[in-house]
Amino acid sequence: MPTYYAVIGGSRGVGLEIVRQLAANPNNTVYVTARNVEKSVHLVKVVQDAPAQNVVPLQVDVVDHRSLKAAAEQVAQATGGALDVLIHNAAKMDYANGNQFRSLTEYDSMDALDAEFIEAFKVNTLGAIHSIDAFLPLLRKGSTKKIIIISTGGGERNIVWQARLNMTAAYGVTKCAENMVMTKYAAELVDEGFVVAAISPGVVDVTGTNPSPPSAEELADLKRITDKIVKNIPNYGDNPLTPEQSVKKVLGIVHSLGPQDTATFHSVRG
Ligand SMILES: NC(=O)c1ccc[n+]([C@@H]2O[C@H](COP(=O)([O-])OP(=O)(O)OC[C@H]3O[C@@H](n4cnc5c(N)ncnc54)[C@H](OP(=O)(O)O)[C@@H]3O)[C@@H](O)[C@H]2O)c1
Numbered sequence: 001m002p003t004y005y006a007v008i009g010g011s012r013g014v015g016l017e018i019v020r021q022l023a024a025n026p027n028n029t030v031y032v033t034a035r036n037v038e039k040s041v042h043l044v045k046v047v048q049d050a051p052a053q054n055v056v057p058l059q060v061d062v063v064d065h066r067s068l069k070a071a072a073e074q075v076a077q078a079t080g081g082a083l084d085v086l087i088h089n090a091a092k093m094d095y096a097n098g099n100q101f102r103s104l105t106e107y108d109s110m111d112a113l114d115a116e117f118i119e120a121f122k123v124n125t126l127g128a129i130h131s132i133d134a135f136l137p138l139l140r141k142g143s144t145k146k147i148i149i150i151s152t153g154g155g156e157r158n159i160v161w162q163a164r165l166n167m168t169a170a171y172g173v174t175k176c177a178e179n180m181v182m183t184k185y186a187a188e189l190v191d192e193g194f195v196v197a198a199i200s201p202g203v204v205d206v207t208g209t210n211p212s213p214p215s216a217e218e219l220a221d222l223k224r225i226t227d228k229i230v231k232n233i234p235n236y237g238d239n240p241l242t243p244e245q246s247v248k249k250v251l252g253i254v255h256s257l258g259p260q261d262t263a264t265f266h267s268v269r270g
Pocket of ligand 1: 009040091150151204
């Protein structure tokens, strides 16, 4: 029996590596979304190199719920209406305007803060709802009924406080809301035998598949964050993981989860 996966946001970084590792098993068929399939050069290569030709790219912007419905219809036509595992990975990780790293007091203006929060909410929070909503009818017909959200310690209240992580405010607040989306769907679907869970991949160096190399400013901001985490959570480990290392652990968790684990948050850092 083939296992059907959908990875939402797999053009690069963690999502791309999830696709690559899943595709190594010829029993899997992996549907993967990107905002611009043709321009996603790393994804195009993963599709071409997949040993069993078992990766199918689809064009989706998670802000646009219609594009997710259209993708889900395409998947349903190919699989007889079923999907086994949905992995929602897409997130706004846009460093271009420098707002990604800002704390609540570091924005140039309240208008700039509003704009960043609204855009981050659309991608990180509503995006997860759009994606689960579109694929839910297929997941109901699937064999494992698994919904995984790729989350972050930066959206977990205890970790943020322990690390005194004031930076990445819009990202953290909207990823925290995404964890609540996970919990709400878990509550909605518990009687149907679903497992809905969140997994943090840890700090991962994804620069290898970035569309452009990180600027000196971006690297300095990243260092500011990791230094703070390492200082305040001494056993966290200061080396970023490679996508390969992180995703191996992420998928180990994905495979281990059963209905008894619904509504749980996991981290590859333990
Ligand atoms: N890297 C880390 O250290 C780290 C740590 C903790 C958690 N995470 C989580 O891991 C996940 C992946 O992050 P990453 O580090 O791999 O980031 P990344 O390399 O920047 O990849 C982000 C992915 O999200 C997609 N995306 C962004 N906006 C989208 C939209 N509107 N619609 C559809 N797709 C969209 C991007 O697609 P495009 O190519 O179209 O932009 C890309 O595939 C995120 O959920 C993040 O919160 C990462």
